[in-house]
Structures are given as C-alpha cells and as structure tokens.
Amino acid sequence: MAISSDREATWGATVRLSVGRNRRQGVLAGPDLAFIGLPGPASPRAARPVPNSCEYMKMVQTAKLPIIDVSGDGDQTQVAKELVEAAIEHGFVYIRNTGDDIPVEAIDQAFEISKRLFDAPLSEKQACAIQQNNRGWSGLNVEKLDPANQRVGDFKEAFNFGEFISGKAQQPLPPTIAADEPSISAFRDHCYNLTLKLNTLLGIGLQVTPPDFFTQAHLRSRGPSGTILRFLRYPPRNTLLLQSPQDHQPKENDVRAGAHSDYGSLTLLFRLRDQPGLEILLRDGTTWAPVPVVPPTAENDPAPPILVNIGDLLSYWTNGLLRSTVHRVVFPSSTSSSLGSGGVEGEEVDVDGPRYSIAYFCHPFHKAELTPVPSERVRQYKGGLAEGNPYAERRVLTAEEHLRMRLKASYAGLYEDKE
Ligand SMILES: O=C(O)CCC(=O)C(=O)O
Numbered sequence: 230m231a232i233s234s235d236r237e238a239t240w241g242a243t244v245r246l247s248v249g250r251n252r253r254q255g256v257l258a259g260p261d262l263a264f265i266g267l268p269g270p271a272s273p274r275a276a277r278p279v280p281n282s283c284e285y286m287k288m289v290q291t292a293k294l295p296i297i298d299v300s301g302d303g304d305q306t307q308v309a310k311e312l313v314e315a316a317i318e319h320g321f322v323y324i325r326n327t328g329d330d331i332p333v334e335a336i337d338q339a340f341e342i343s344k345r346l347f348d349a350p351l352s353e354k355q356a357c358a359i360q361q362n363n364r365g366w367s368g369l370n371v372e373k374l375d376p377a378n379q380r381v382g383d384f385k386e387a388f389n390f391g392e393f394i395s396g397k398a399q400q401p402l403p404p405t406i407a408a409d410e411p412s413i414s415a416f417r418d419h420c421y422n423l424t425l426k427l428n429t430l431l432g433i434g435l436q437v438t439p440p441d442f443f444t445q446a447h448l449r450s451r452g453p454s455g456t457i458l459r460f461l462r463y464p465p466r467n468t469l470l471l472q473s474p475q476d477h478q479p480k481e482n483d484v485r486a487g488a489h490s491d492y493g494s495l496t497l498l499f500r501l502r503d504q505p506g507l508e509i510l511l512r513d514g515t516t517w518a519p520v521p522v523v524p525p526t527a528e529n530d531p532a533p534p535i536l537v538n539i540g541d542l543l544s545y546w547t548n549g550l551l552r553s554t555v556h557r558v559v560f561p562s563s564t565s566s567s568l569g570s571g572g573v574e575g576e577e578v579d580v581d582g583p584r585y586s587i588a589y590f591c592h593p594f595h596k597a598e599l600t601p602v603p604s605e606r607v608r609q610y611k612g613g614l615a616e617g618n619p620y621a622e623r624r625v626l627t628a629e630e631h632l633r634m635r636l637k638a639s640y641a642g643l644y645e646d647k648e
C-alpha cells in the first residue's frame with residue numbers, strides 16, 4: 230500500500246495538537262482552557278475491563294434496536310410511543326430513512342464533502358484547527374473519549390461545524406470545501422429540523438404538557454447553543470500500522486473511539502454501508518453489542534437508517550428515565566474473525582478502507598432552563614439517577630450550566646478555578 234506523505238504529515242500535526250487531557254469533540258484542554266459553551270458528548274466513565282478477542286468472540290450479540298418511521302404526517306401518537314419506549318429501554322433507535330426528512334442526496338453529498346475535506350492538504354486543515362469554541366479540525370489521536378481505558382487517543386480525525394448564519398459558517402473553512410458552505414449549512418438545517426421533530430415526538434410520547442416543551446428549548450431563534458455537526462474519518466488499521474510511530478500503532482485491544490456517552494440532548498448518526506464498528510454497552514454493563522448499519526427490514530430503504538441516541542442532558546432532564554447509553558467504535562478486524570463480517574452477521578465490511586460517519590449533536594439553547602419536565606411519567610419515575618448521581622441536588626440548571634457541570638465532573642482540576 231502506498232504511503233501518502235500527507236497522511237504521515239497528518240499524524241505529525243496530531244502530535245503538535247495533542248494535549249495532556251484531551252476530551253470529547255476535540256476540546257483542547259490546557260492551562261488556559263476557558264469555558265465557551267462546549268457541546269458534545271463524552272463522559273469518560275470509570276475504568277471497565279476491555280474484553281480480549283477470545284472473550285469477545287464468545288460474547289458477541291448484535292444490538293436489537295427498533296426502527297421507527299417518523300416521516301408520516303398523520304397521528305403521531307403511536308410513533309411517539311415507540312420512540313419513547315426505545316429511548317427508555319435502549320437509549321438508541323433507528324429512524325427509517327425514507328428520504329422525506331433528510332433527502333438521501335443531501336446525506337450522500339455530506340459524505341462526499343467530508344471525504345474531500347479530510348483529503349485536503351494538511352496545511353488547510355491545520356489552519357482550521359479546533360478552537361476552544363469547539364469548532365474546527367482535530368487530528369489523529371487528539372481526543373481520548375475513555376481516558377481510563379485508552380492507551381492512546383482515538384484513531385480518528387474530525388471536523389466540527391458550529392452555527393451557520395444566513396448560510397455562512399462562523400468559523401474558518403478549508404478552501405477545498407469553501408464552495409460547499411451552502412450545502413453544509415443546508416445539511417445542518419435538515420438535521421436541525423429532524424431533531425425538532427424528534428423532540429416534539431418525545432414530548433408527545435411522554436405526555437408532556439405542552440407537548441412542544443422540549444422543542445421550545447431547542448429553537449435556534451432563542452439563542453446560541455452547543456449544537457455541533459461533526460464529520461468523522463477513521464483511518465484503516467493497516468495505514469496506521471504503516472505510518473504511525475510505534476507507540477501510536479493500534480494494538481489488539483485498541484478502539485477507534487473510546488467508550489463514552491454523548492453530553493447533549495439527542496445525537497443523529499449517519500453511517501455508510503460496509504462500514505460498521507459502532508457498539509453499544511448493554512444493560513449488564515459488560516457486553517458490547519455491535520449496531521448494524523443496515524438492520525433487518527431496512528435493506529431495501531433508499532439509505533441506511535439514521536441512528537438516534539439520547540444524550541446525558543435529556544437523561545438528566547428526565548431523571549434518568551430516558552437512557553444515555555455508553556457506546557464506542559471498534560476496528561473491524563477485532564470482530565471480523567468471529568463473524569466473518571466485521572461485527573454483524575450478514576453485513577459486509579470494508580476492513581482495509583477508512584470509515585466515515587457524520588454526527589449531529591443537538592443541544593438546547595444555552596439559556597434554556599432545565600425545569601422539571603411536566604410529565605406524569607417523568608415525575609413518577611423513581612429508578613433514575615439517584616445512585617451515583619452527580620446531580621443529586623435538583624435545582625433548575627440552564628443547558629449551559631448542565632454542560633459545564635458535566636465537564637467539571639470529568640475534569641474537575643481544569644474547571645475548578647474558572648468559577
Ligand atoms: O462514528 C460513530 O459511529 C460514532 C461516533 C460517536 O459516537 C461520537 O462521535 O460521539
């Protein structure tokens with residue numbers, strides 16, 4: 230395999246960007262770290278044993294997540310109920326991709342832009358290096374989503390897009406994708422609209438009064454938020470073995486993205502056929518279940534379903550009723566030996582190629598107050614966050630405060646003196 234000098238250089242850039250305590254979504258932790266409304270996931274959890282490959286082969290069991298169709302205009306009661314039950318039981322659910330909410334072409338185009346972006350000359354990406362506002366590019370091994378269990382940072386590159394105003398990004402973009410600005414903005418809008426719809430369905434399903442309670446908290450018109458559209462590229466293992474210095478070559482138990490939960494309210498995840506790797510942690514707390522890109526019954530849909538998961542904020546807001554599930558991304562070779570497919574029986578996998586995904590991390594506007602959810606079901610729920618709950622003392626937080634609190638819980642030392 231030819232070694233591209235650009236890819237080598239990409240790694241070099243990583244070294245320069247890399248910092249001692251990296252965290253989710255490329256936020257550069259350092260002595261001058263200031264809170265500017267960092268969105269996104271990643272609560273590093275307590276150390277948990279990582280199963281070796283033999284143990285893994287014995288325990289593989291594919292996640293069985295429901296697929297729901299939110300495209301209809303009719304009575305949404307049933308679909309809202311299904312969404313809520315999935316959010317409670319799994320924290321993850323598939324949205325059937327009919328092309329009605331987000332045109333299939335827009336998704337294809339977003340992936341095409343993403344590929345070009347990551348292939349752009351290193352200097353272009355470096356000029357957009359991630360800032361404390363969490364926007365921009367982060368290189369290989371920069372983030373470490375699960376510091377307690379990861380030897381090195383995630384084997385991925387990412388580019389975060391914050392808000393667009395009148396179709397214009399409020400951050401530098403690499404010239405290679407400058408002409409794509411309107412398309413990226415439009416894609417972000419599609420994602421935004423779908424999350425508004427999902428927030429409304431959650432309100433209906435939980436019988437919140439009024440049902441648009443969550444939706445109102447996510448309206449862009451009400452102010453800035455931590456919402457981020459993120460393009461991701463995970464290089465193939467072989468390339469990493471050839472190009473990375475010894476201590477940054479992936480070893481048997483290394484993962485592409487460490488175990489974490491997302492911080493925000495909802496995440497939309499777009500994936501490509503033949504590129505599995507996402508796994509969710511089941512309720513037993515030890516079993517990792519691969520999440521097929523194309524689950525049964527979705528084979529003939531125009532595109533793979535959009536995966537939706539509940540983030541920490543919505544879980545907090547609903548007393549833990551809605552589940553924020555820990556997940557990670559693994560290299561295909563660690564599962565392909567057991568399944569012959571890279572994680573999921575019957576699903577093809579491109580072991581030698583890179584993996585691309587696109588995530589949309591939805592957050593309420595910063596000043597949204599996380600007042601008790603006016604839902605009997607939420608009020609009645611007792612099994613929630615009491616045990617080990619970092620938020621035991623209930624008072625009304627804003628979305629921004631919730632984010633700050635989560636960051637402090639993970640990185641106390643870094644945030645303590647910023648009060
Ligand atoms: O790439 C994926 O499939 C998942 C990425 C993810 O979980 C994240 O970026 O928070």
Ligand SMILES: [Fe+2]
Pocket residue numbers: 270489490491556
């Ligand atoms: Fe995630």
